[in-house]
Amino acid sequence: MIAIGCDKAGINLMKAVIEHLKSESKDVKCFGITEDNPVDYPEIAFKVANSVASGECKYGILICGTGIGMSMAANKVKGIRAAVCSEHYSAKYTRLHNDANILCLGGRVIGEELAKELVDVFLNTEFEGGRHLRRVNYISDIENGRVK
Secondary structure (H helix, E strand, O other), X not given: OEEEEEOHHHHHHHHHHHHHHHHOOOOEEEOOOOOOOOOOHHHHHHHHHHHHHOOOOXXXXXXXOOOHHHHHHHOOOOOOOEEEOOOHHHHHHHHHOOOOOEEEEEOOOOOHHHXXXXXXXXXXXXXXXXXXXXXXXXXXXXXXXXOO
């Protein structure tokens, strides 16, 4: 299952991404908003990040104006590695080398077709492990206060 959420700036892009995911038979849990129900982005980031951190959803997608605010908020949740991506290389390598579990997109930065491509790259790239696992574990050690 893929958790997805947005703020007002990301609503149109979120709708396009949901439609794309459903066309590929992906299960989606939406934490987004409607046009009539605006909300602050940290609230949505927290809900999506908790859904991923708890294991309820395998991955998350967050969309705001730039993706930056969502990533900052999501990364405050223990176990989350959220990355803002606006091109293919970053979407691939954030999974391959960083084992990112949330993709953040900018609704005012990229268009619908690119967003769909980035989602596909992110979801279809497996973590490489190896030397990268040591680095991801170090991030977890920092997060858990084991690095002084």
